Amino acid sequence: MKVQQRMYLPGAKKELEVYSQGMFKTELCNKWQETGACPYGDHCQFAHGIAELRPVIRHPRYKTEVCRMVLAGDNCPYGHRCHFRHSLTEQEMMLAGASPR
Incomplete structure (x- = not known):
């Protein structure tokens, strides 16, 4: 179950609903960057490419x-x-x- 919260982001015109994702896929995978492959595959907690990167809400x-x-x-x-x-x-x-x- 994902935790949902409401928050205001700088520059946003209205309140947004945000789902707590933790740090999942917010950094590139070191193994994937070095070798182009990752032993964890689809189960890796890190992003395999720019398209998979998620924004970090601090x-x-x-x-x-x-x-x-x-x-x-x-x-x-x-x-x-x-x-x-x-x-x-x-x-x-x-x-x-x-x-x-």
């Missing part, structure tokens, strides 16, 4: 706050999938450098 505050791992000077285990910013402003860099570790 929370309005997505990547608006700095990742705590980055602020602490550590590597974030989530990498580009992290929901927080990994780039720091000059002011944030000064504050991070002044804070004890």
